[in-house]
């Protein structure tokens with residue numbers, strides 16, 4: 271049997287796309303293997319968010335070729351779209367595919383025959399207008415499916431390369447999304463995570479919106495939970511929140527990118543909301559759903575972030591009832607407005623400030639988890655992440671572990687939280703089984719191995 275290995279950098283969206291390309295290979299009789307195992311084809315799905323993209327890409331190509339010296343190496347993803355010639359110059363790369371071409375990989379790769387020259391197929395990003403329906407589902411283990419409902423972005427945040435790498439905002443039509451949600455449910459997955467670059471922007475050019483999509487998706491039989499990966503704060507309307515609060519299938523978990531806790535910095539970043547709107551959204555959620563998990567992305571060290579402005583952001587975050595932070599250290603990305611701004615912050619200071627926010631995030635996470643001690647949560651069990659312990663996520667995005675019992679895989683069970691630990695909450699199963707579909711009833715052809723490693 272022929273084999274293909276994937277290595278995926280970056281976000282869940284990349285992971286979803288790798289998984290769906292992995293299914294294209296599986297459908298053609300390939301076995302998906304780990305990147306450190308010998309493989310006939312290696313696919314490297316890159317990210318452009320970090321300044322280390324070039325180094326990381328070179329390292330992974332070398333690593334793949336160490337295990338599979340004869341492998342046909344394909345590089346796709348945001349960095350491939352932005353810097354195809356740089357990637358083509360890496361020894362060992364056979365094919366570089368852009369945003370438009372990556373889902374037609376088999377057409378471009380031909381028979382996966384290695385040639386002397388690297389082939390580059392990358393269209394200008396302005397040509398990427400359609401949404402490939404074949405590319406939307408990705409699976410993580412046996413419990414969660416990722417459904418890409420939107421791609422690209424029409425916003426112009428001053429620090430961001432994503433519109434250059436992924437193009438304009440576009441959406442998967444409602445009917446196609448619902449059909450894929452049925453497919454996910456039929457394959458036995460209990461939770462679907464709706465992903466995209468700017469999920470709240472869903473439907474803009476096809477005369478619908480995220481709320482209309484959710485009204486339809488909650489009716490899909492067999493789907494127990496719908497999680498929304500992230501929504502830009504300006505797109506989190508009262509109507510959307512009211513539906514979210516009212517519908518039990520929508521997870522009690524909100525991820526709202528903040529980026530900075532001062533209006534001066536938000537303005538400089540060209541974000542479309544101000545701090546008062548952001549805190550209003552957070553308090554509105556907490557007023558209706560006091561247990562909600564609320565996460566925020568924050569960028570540290572954006573140009574112009576003085577000591578005072580950083581302290582203002584820090585204080586803003588201290589006071590808000592957030593559950594965790596995703597902290598990003600700002601780095602200048604080529605062709606973005608912010609790269610040319612004056613008042614760049616010294617890298618050493620950026621790292622110190624990031625560290626402070628990471629510590630704050632850990633404290634917030636602990637405080638949030640501690641609020642569940644002695645209480646019960648519904649956990650979707652994934653598998654044995656550490657020996658002797660079965661692990662899963664509650665709908666509030668709390669990681670929970672209980673002593674291993676393989677029958678728990680792909681089950682949603684009530685757990686009484688007894689201990690708060692560094693990496694998870696420990697608990698005991700409550701006797702009542704809420705749901706009972708056994709993963710062994712899923713045909714093995716539908717159980718797709720996880721092909722992604724999200725950094």
Ligand code: SF4
Nearest residue numbers: 423425426427430432
């Ligand atoms: S909303 Fe801003 S940060 Fe997010 S993808 Fe669009 S341009 Fe980038």
